[in-house]
Amino acid sequence: MSGPRYAQFCALARAAEIVGERWTLLAIRELLLGPKRFTDLSARLSGVSPTVLTARLNALIESGVVRRTVSPQFNVQTYELTESGRDLQPAIRELIRWGGRFLFPMHPDDAFExxxxxxxxxxxxxxxxxxxxxxxxxxxxxxxxxxxxxxxxxxxxxxxxxxxxxxxxxxxxxxxxxxxxxxxxxxxxxxxxxxxxxxxxxxxxxxxxxxxxxxxxxxxxxxxxxxxx
Missing domain, CATH: 3.30.1050.10 (SCP2 sterol-binding domain)
Known part of the structure; x- marks a missing residue:
């Protein structure tokens, strides 16, 4: 696995190595809502550069969390979660519950979908x-x-x-x-x-x-x- 390592024999450290980078959890959020094209992800993750987004997606693919596929409807490449990626949903749910206490106030430059x-x-x-x-x-x-x-x-x-x-x-x-x-x-x-x-x-x-x-x-x-x- 490429990317930063904590060099600790700990499951939490391993998880953090895979999903702890900036923008990674938000990319997973988008894919929990359904497969997305690169352009879709880039538009909805306002502020991320194409280079960083490519690196994050490649790291998730390497870890077996995300895969590339081709949309049969539009014949374009999309990204979707693997079974291992979908298994993140309970953890994402708990992070959302915890993060709710810090949600407000909404800032003027906050994007919202x-x-x-x-x-x-x-x-x-x-x-x-x-x-x-x-x-x-x-x-x-x-x-x-x-x-x-x-x-x-x-x-x-x-x-x-x-x-x-x-x-x-x-x-x-x-x-x-x-x-x-x-x-x-x-x-x-x-x-x-x-x-x-x-x-x-x-x-x-x-x-x-x-x-x-x-x-x-x-x-x-x-x-x-x-x-x-």
């Missing part, structure tokens, strides 16, 4: 039985938006990128959703302050925090957001 919400919310879904609900979350950010279907049931809460259908659809910014599911901001208050809107059943929409465990954990409270980005 609405589909990052999929991994962010998956990290705080309940893994124990939850109410049988289907709620669509429509996350908006400036001119962008993405929709996610949250489902509760005996196996806990699941989330997928989908328009539904659901018993209720809630539209808001991501920081507003975090305040709602952490119970720091009641949904009715968010609606009254024009931070969120609801289509469908209000009863189902109000049950959203019960599908997550964010309210059970000590997290930093986001600064109240204005009504428009």
């Amino acid at each position: 609405p589909d990052w919400v999929l991994l962010g919310l998956d990290a705080v879904t309940r893994r124990t039985p939850t109410p049988a609900r289907r709620i669509v979350l429509r996350v908006r950010h400036k001119a962008q938006s993405a929709s996610f279907l949250v489902q509760g049931g005996p196996g806990g809460t699941s989330i997928e990128k989908s328009e539904g259908p659901g018993g209720a659809t809630i539209e808001a910014r991501f920081d507003t959703f975090l305040r709602i599911i952490s119970t720091a901001l009641p949904l009715d208050r968010a609606i009254a302050d024009r931070l969120a809107s609801v289509e469908g059943s209000m009863r189902i929409a109000r049950s959203l925090p019960r599908l997550f465990d964010l309210s059970d954990r000590r997290v930093s409270s986001p600064t109240p957001a204005p009504s428009s980005p």
Whole structure:
């Protein structure tokens, strides 16, 4: 394996040698959301140089975490996680949970992709039985938006990128959703302050925090957001 070594017989040191370089975990985040072309990764990892990104991807390929493949739909080369790479998802989930306490405030130069919400919310879904609900979350950010279907049931809460259908659809910014599911901001208050809107059943929409465990954990409270980005 090329790259820096800690020269320690320790599994954590080995893991850090593979994923500890700058940009590596963020490249893995992008590939957890699906295969990407080099240009896709470069665009979404704003600030990384092509030389550094190439080096990080080559190191992950050498370690058996990532592989190159050809998209049958577009006949272009893409990068995707191997089985070993997908096995990183529980560790990524826990890092997201831990990192949430340092998330706010959002800085003016922070990039944001609405589909990052999929991994962010998956990290705080309940893994124990939850109410049988289907709620669509429509996350908006400036001119962008993405929709996610949250489902509760005996196996806990699941989330997928989908328009539904659901018993209720809630539209808001991501920081507003975090305040709602952490119970720091009641949904009715968010609606009254024009931070969120609801289509469908209000009863189902109000049950959203019960599908997550964010309210059970000590997290930093986001600064109240204005009504428009």
